Amino acid sequence: MSLETVKPSPGFEDLLPVEYRDLVKYGQYGREVKVSEMGKFKELLEEHPMCAGCAMTLFIRLTMLALPNPEHTINVGTAGCGRLAISQANIPFIYGNYGDTNSVASGLKRGLEILYPDQYKDVIVMAGDGGLIDIGFQALMHSWFRQEKFTTIMLDNEVYGNTGGQESGMTMQGQILKMAPRGKKTGKIDALGLARVSNCAYIARIAPTNPARVVRTVRRAILIAREIGPTYIQAYTSCNIEYAIPTPEVMQDAFDVEKERYGFHEEMTDEAKAYITDLEKKEKKSQSC
Ligand SMILES: Cc1ncc(C[n+]2csc(CCOP(=O)(O)OP(=O)(O)O)c2C)c(N)n1
Numbered sequence: 001m002s003l004e005t006v007k008p009s010p011g012f013e014d015l016l017p018v019e020y021r022d023l024v025k026y027g028q029y030g031r032e033v034k035v036s037e038m039g040k041f042k043e044l045l046e047e048h049p050m051c052a053g054c055a056m057t058l059f060i061r062l063t064m065l066a067l068p069n070p071e072h073t074i075n076v077g078t079a080g081c082g083r084l085a086i087s088q089a090n091i092p093f094i095y096g097n098y099g100d101t102n103s104v105a106s107g108l109k110r111g112l113e114i115l116y117p118d119q120y121k122d123v124i125v126m127a128g129d130g131g132l133i134d135i136g137f138q139a140l141m142h143s144w145f146r147q148e149k150f151t152t153i154m155l156d157n158e159v160y161g162n163t164g165g166q167e168s169g170m171t172m173q174g175q176i177l178k179m180a181p182r183g184k185k186t187g188k189i190d191a192l193g194l195a196r197v198s199n200c201a202y203i204a205r206i207a208p209t210n211p212a213r214v215v216r217t218v219r220r221a222i223l224i225a226r227e228i229g230p231t232y233i234q235a236y237t238s239c240n241i242e243y244a245i246p247t248p249e250v251m252q253d254a255f256d257v258e259k260e261r262y263g264f265h266e267e268m269t270d271e272a273k274a275y276i277t278d279l280e281k282k283e284k285k286s287q288s289c
């Protein structure tokens, strides 16, 4: 997809559904949007079938706002709750088999680089903690070892939400779940540490408590992946169903967990730092002109 394919052909505009026309006229394609503008433009993600109050949905919605070039972005997902929303957003979605996301994304990114040498095409994997750290572990690690230039976002709800509450490698030790009635025996896997020893160019841990920070973090990860190397974001996106968090308390839970053990953390290689600092400086300058 590109800006040209998004635009309706002359003469056909009136025949297209109003939702599509609005998306082209008032959407995100071809321009940057800010969190403060939410409600004043047509978002890439407007409908989803996820549970009421699910923090994962909020995070995905914010991720969509962060895309530097939605018309040149492809999302790779897989089985799990997140894909229910991601696949409904107005950017192309590829369903990798459960466990295959990072292999699919590797091939896709390489192919796009060959096909479009003059245009950045952003590839993002967004998948659950089970899909990435358990069943997709090998593909995840090897995409990092090979230094594949795309962003991996783990939607870390610390459980297999979509299949009714099994423990994952990211579940905390001792946690009792519907299908882990005796509590998890082993600790939470240090996925951030694994990303670090794999030389990921940019690594962040975040909870969806500060929308502008989510947008800035995702944007940085995507921009750094374009030029420098693999980037990884681990996002606390609670499962209010499996963790029995009442819907009105979902955000309070995010603040509490953030304070206790999921504080914002960002690190990057020196090369990534130099690149993003320069880029952000240039962007600021062009905005003030
Ligand atoms: C190869 C394979 N194994 C198992 C499944 C069944 N399955 C579908 S979703 C899922 C769990 C999803 O958990 P997670 O990846 O943590 O995402 P969440 O639903 O919690 O967002 C499983 C085991 C599958 N679809 N494919």
Ligand code: SF4
Pocket: 050, 051, 054, 055, 056, 081, 157, 161, 162, 238, 239, 240, 241, 242
């Ligand atoms: S089961 Fe959990 S993670 Fe899945 S949509 Fe519902 S609240 Fe969200």
